[in-house]
Structures are given as C-alpha cells and as structure tokens.
Amino acid sequence: MRKRFAxxxxxxxxxxxxxxxxxxxAAVLHGAPVSTFxxxxxxxxxxxxxxxxxxxxxxxxxxYRDPAGRRIRPxxxxxxxxxHHLLATSSGPLDxxxxxxxxxxxxxxxxxSDMMRVADFEVRVLDLAxxxxxxxxxxxxxDLAMLPVLRxxxxxxxx
Amino acid sequence: MTVAPTDPRRASDTxxxxxxxxxxxxxxxxxxxxxxxxxxxxxxxxxxxxxxVEELRGGSGEGLQRR
Numbered sequence: 001m002r003k004r005f006a007x008x009x010x011x012x013x014x015x016x017x018x019x020x021x022x023x024x025x026a027a028v029l030h031g032a033p034v035s036t037f038x039x040x041x042x043x044x045x046x047x048x049x050x051x052x053x054x055x056x057x058x059x060x061x062x063x064y065r066d067p068a069g070r071r072i073r074p075x076x077x078x079x080x081x082x083x084h085h086l087l088a089t090s091s092g093p094l095d096x097x098x099x100x101x102x103x104x105x106x107x108x109x110x111x112x113s114d115m116m117r118v119a120d121f122e123v124r125v126l127d128l129a130x131x132x133x134x135x136x137x138x139x140x141x142x143d144l145a146m147l148p149v150l151r152x153x154x155x156x157x158x159x
Numbered sequence: 160m161t162v163a164p165t166d167p168r169r170a171s172d173t174x175x176x177x178x179x180x181x182x183x184x185x186x187x188x189x190x191x192x193x194x195x196x197x198x199x200x201x202x203x204x205x206x207x208x209x210x211x212v213e214e215l216r217g218g219s220g221e222g223l224q225r226r
Contacts, residue, residue, distance in 0.1 A: 004209075005202055005205065006199075025202070028202060031196070031201060032190065033189040033193045035208055037209055037212075
C-alpha cells in the first residue's frame with residue numbers, strides 16, 4: 001500500500017503548515033465508511049503560513065488541475081488570494097481550500113476541529129458534526145449523497 | 160445436514176443475521192466496523208480502496224497524480 005494520503009498529511013505537518021483535514025478523508029478518519037479519491041485540506045491564510053504551504057506543495061510537485069492543460073504551480077501569491085486550489089501532486093489529487101461553503105475559514109472552524117493521531121503524527125481534523133453541517137450547507141448532489149452515512153456515523157459514535 | 164427446528168441453539172447458529180440498516184438504508188454494520196478501527200487503520204482502508212481501483216484501471220491515477 002502506498003499510503004499517499006498519510007504521506008501528504010505527514011509532509012504538511014512536518015512543514016508546520018496550519019491546516020485541517022476536511023471532506024471525505026475527514027469523514028473516514030471519524031469512522032464513516034465513505035470513499036473519496038482526493039484529499040481536501042482547509043488552510044490558514046495567515047501571512048506566515050503561506051510560504052510554508054507553498055514550499056510543501058512544491059515538494060509534492062503540485063500543479064493546478066487545469067482543464068486547458070497549462071502547467072501552473074501554486075505559489076504564495078495565488079494562495080494568498082484564497083479560494084479553492086485543485087491540485088495534482090506526486091501523491092495524488094489534493095484540494096487546498098481557502099474556505100468551506102460561504103465563508104467558513106480555518107480560523108472560524110478551529111474550535112470545531114480535533115487533533116487526531118494518524119500513524120506517527122498528529123493532524124487537525126474538522127469534527128464530524130461540523131462536517132455534516134458543511135455538507136448540508138453545500139447542498140450539492142455529491143454532498144447530499146454522503147449525508148445519510150455521516151449522520152448515522154455521528155449517531156452511532158454517541159451511543 | 161438438516162438442522163432440527165426443535166434445537167434452538169443450532170437453529171440460531173444457522174440463521175442468517177438480519178440486516179442492520181438505518182431507515183435511510185445506511186448499513187450500520189459497516190459503520191460499527193469502521194468505528195472499531197483506529198484512525199490510522201481507517202485511513203489504510205480508504206487507501207486500500209483507492210489503490211485497488213487504480214490497479215483495476217491499470218494505472219495510478221493518471222491525469223491526477225504527478226509522476
């Protein structure tokens with residue numbers, strides 16, 4: 001097994017990037033039996049965080065998944081603009097998000113995240129209740145499809 | 160082998176377990192199994208799924224993974 005999800009998370013942690021895992025991988029870490037092919041992370045836009053994130057992405061040989069096929073690399077300037085950065089890396093697809101939904105940011109969700117031990121490192125993960133809210137708020141078909149599993153996982157975890 | 164219906168223990172052993180589904184149709188047995196794992200093991204399950212699909216496709220995420 002190539003452990004690419006873990007490798008990306010470990011690199012971000014080792015490079016002291018302020019981020020939290022969101023999306024399907026966060027759901028799996030909380031025990032929801034869902035599948036996803038990409039790793040979604042929400043990053044802090046703090047000035048000191050952006051060079052660390054850009055450097056980690058450089059190490060991952062990240063390029064934007066550009067439908068036009070252009071080879072555009074993420075850098076501090078692009079990351080500072082916020083928004084969603086949908087990347088292809090040497091360790092698979094990585095979505096680097098400046099916000100979730102309508103304005104939920106790393107800072108506003110910090111209190112709704114937990115540190116979780118994965119392999120030999122600790123990583124911040126959006127908590128499951130917040131993840132459910134984010135999916136409800138997003139309201140897209142792919143988010144709504146995942147909601148019954150997330151809600152049931154949340155319920156069973158509290159039993 | 161025929162199991163005598165008058166033997167409750169053996170009849171119970173051979174009974175097919177009932178499905179444990181939420182009203183939404185979600186399989187609770189899968190969730191309970193995932194919850195019994197550590198976060199590291201859960202991530203390994205997901206990674207194994209992704210790797211298996213990529214192997215079946217005969218590639219390694221071509222187009223999404225930088226080589």
